[in-house]
Amino acid sequence: MELEYDPRYPSVDDLRQRARRRIPRFAFEYLDGGCNEDVNLHRNTAEIRDVELIPQYLSEHIKSDMRTELFGHTYDAPFGISPIGLQGLMWPKTPEILAKAALKHNIPFCLSTVSTSSIETIAEISEGQAWFQLYHPTEDSVRDDIINRCKAAELPVLVILADVPTFGYRPRDIRNGLAMPPSMSLRNILQILCRPVWAASTLLDGQPEFETLKPYMPKGLNLKQLGLFMDKTFSGRLNEEKIKPIRDMWPGKLVVKGIACEADAERCLRLGVDGLWVSNHGGRQLDAGQSAIKALRPIAERFGEQVTIMMDSGIRGGPDIARTMAIGADFAMLGRTFMYGTAALGSRGGDHTIAILKRQLQQVMEQLCCQRTRDFPNHLSK
Numbered sequence: 001m002e003l004e005y006d007p008r009y010p011s012v013d014d015l016r017q018r019a020r021r022r023i024p025r026f027a028f029e030y031l032d033g034g035c036n037e038d039v040n041l042h043r044n045t046a047e048i049r050d051v052e053l054i055p056q057y058l059s060e061h062i063k064s065d066m067r068t069e070l071f072g073h074t075y076d077a078p079f080g081i082s083p084i085g086l087q088g089l090m091w092p093k094t095p096e097i098l099a100k101a102a103l104k105h106n107i108p109f110c111l112s113t114v115s116t117s118s119i120e121t122i123a124e125i126s127e128g129q130a131w132f133q134l135y136h137p138t139e140d141s142v143r144d145d146i147i148n149r150c151k152a153a154e155l156p157v158l159v160i161l162a163d164v165p166t167f168g169y170r171p172r173d174i175r176n177g178l179a180m181p182p183s184m185s186l187r188n189i190l191q192i193l194c195r196p197v198w199a200a201s202t203l204l205d206g207q208p209e210f211e212t213l214k215p216y217m218p219k220g221l222n223l224k225q226l227g228l229f230m231d232k233t234f235s236g237r238l239n240e241e242k243i244k245p246i247r248d249m250w251p252g253k254l255v256v257k258g259i260a261c262e263a264d265a266e267r268c269l270r271l272g273v274d275g276l277w278v279s280n281h282g283g284r285q286l287d288a289g290q291s292a293i294k295a296l297r298p299i300a301e302r303f304g305e306q307v308t309i310m311m312d313s314g315i316r317g318g319p320d321i322a323r324t325m326a327i328g329a330d331f332a333m334l335g336r337t338f339m340y341g342t343a344a345l346g347s348r349g350g351d352h353t354i355a356i357l358k359r360q361l362q363q364v365m366e367q368l369c370c371q372r373t374r375d376f377p378n379h380l381s382k
Contacts, residue, residue, distance in 0.1 A: 005355040009344060012316050012337050015353065019090075019343035023198050024191035026176035027090050031339050034283040035168040040291070041283030044314025047291040051323035052381035055368045064365035066358065068373045070108070070308065070331050071157060071253045071274065073129075077358050078373040079321050080108035082312045082335035083133035083159070083257075088116030088208030091342045091349070092201045098338055099125045101350025105358070110159060110333070111212075113146070113234075118211035123153035131157040133257060135164070135234045136242055142216055142233065147249055158250050159277065163258025165237040167230070168285040201346070243271050255310070260295045265303050275308040282313050282335055293327060300328025318360025322368070325376040 009015050020028050034041030068078035081102055087094035095117035102109035103126050110131040111122045122130045132150050137143040150158055177185055192199050202208075210217065217229055235242075238256075247254055255275035256268045265276050278296045280289050292313035300309055311324050312333040321332040334357070341353030364370075368379045 003355040003359050005352045005359070006345065006348070009352065010356060012340060012353075012356070015337075015340040015344040015349075018345070019340045022195060023090055023343050024188065024195050026172075026188055026191060027198075028343070029172040029176060030086065030170075031090050031336060031343065033170060033172045034287070035170050035285060036287035038283070039287045040280060040289050043291045044280065044283050044293070045316065048293040048314045048320050048323055051293065051327060053322060053326055053364075053368055053376075053379045054381050056379065057369060059369050061369040061371060064362060064370055065372055066361060066365065068331065073156070075108065076106040077354075077361065078325060078330075079315075079332045079334060079357060079361075081110060081338050082333040083110040083112035083115065083131075084335045084339060085112050085114035086116065086208070087112075087339065087342075088205075090339050091198070091346060092205035092208065093117075093347075094339070094342045095122060096125055097342050097347055098350045099130055101354055103127060103129060104351065105354045107354065108157070108333075110157075113161075113212055114210055114230075116208040116211060118214075119146075119149045119153055119155070121211065123155060128154045128156075130155055131159055131255075133159040133161055134246075135161050136238055138233055138235045140245075143246070144249070145215075146212070147246065151251070155252065157253045157255060157275075158246070159255045159257045160238060160243065160246060161257050162238045162264070163260065163279060163281045163285055166285075168281070170284065240267055240271060243268070243273070247271055247273070255308075259299065260290065260292075262298055262302055265299050265307075269303065269307055273307070275310060276303065277333070278309065278311040278313075278329070279333075280313050293324065296324070296327050296329060304328050304330075318357050318362075318364055321357070321361050322364045322370075322376055325373055326380040328377065330374075 066077045068075055081098050095115050099109045099122045108131055110133050112133050113135040132155050253274040255277050256273050257277035257279055259265050259276045259278050260280060268276055278292055278299055280292050292311055296311050308330050310331045310333055311329040315324055315332050315334050316337055324332045338353050342349035345352050370376060370379055
């Protein structure tokens with residue numbers, strides 16, 4: 001496939017800066033921020049870039065191949081699109097845009113429970129290739145209904161979220177009165193008026209809603225009511241007793257997302273999960289926590305031969321994907337990067353972002369003389 005992208009925005013930072021100029025401040029701050037003082041957010045990106053790779057220029061090398069097998073499917077690249085909540089708030093129809101681009105480029109797209117498109121819509125767009133991330137419901141009936149919807153849609157991978165036992169303390173979102181729809185304070189109204197293209201697109205496509213959750217939630221919740229609903233409906237604190245019945249119910253691949261220590265990884269393996277997803281929720285939950293790349297190393301060293309390991313949090317571009325796989329991940333997942341793309345370029349954002357990531361990663365592989373993605377650890381500077 002010819003990798004075409006807009007040469008005006010050849011880097012992820014270019015997309016980030018354009019996104020900042022295109023969407024209201026409250027939406028950009030939700031996307032771009034972490035929790036508390038953003039310490040873990042910055043630690044993620046800083047420490048992944050401490051990883052150094054060594055080229056082997058005189059080794060025999062014909063061509064680098066990005067294709068990577070994951071859960072029985074061969075993807076065209078070793079990265080995918082992480083689940084993100086409130087996607088339609090940043091740009092209308094973002095889940096649909098990204099699911100369509102993921103199918104076209106043969107990479108995985110994972111839909112969040114609290115995103116703005118439904119399981120059924122994304123399953124149709126992705127031709128049944130999308131994954132689904134489950135916030136664990138308090139009531140078994142809601143859990144079972146959501147899982148049965150994923151079964152009916154024949155989705156191949158179910159991801160259970162582990163790293164949100166409580167909602168992160170995010171000062172920007174509190175200050176902005178963030179909800180669905182956002183609070184119409186004078187400040188927020190002025191921000192919307194300053195972003196006419198976003199406002200017109202949102203008006204045209206309709207107010208974003210939690211489409212997957214609509215069967216279970218009252219209409220028109222403000223921020224306080226939304227928080228009460230989420231607290232009542234979802235039990236973020238995952239444990240082995242909650243995972244067991246899901247493993248029994250789910251016929252496809254099961255992944256636990258938010259693994260940050262060896263003890264939790266070992267518990268997951270005892271339960272027969274198919275994948276561990278190392279993550280700290282993009283630095284949005286625990287400001288005092290480790291970076292994702294630091295947590296990845298001991299988990300990959302101990303369990304890498306036993307189970308599929310993925311990572312997100314702090315990965316922004318092609319070199320970061322290479323660094324992640326060199327440390328021991330089988331696959332990398334990116335969230336903010338793709339959201340910057342759609343916020344910056346709308347319907348073109350998914351294709352553009354995938355294209356620049358593929359091109360960046362291909363260049364890194366050729367420069368290292370790395371033939372296959374599983375060979376990245378051979379280039380790690382110890």
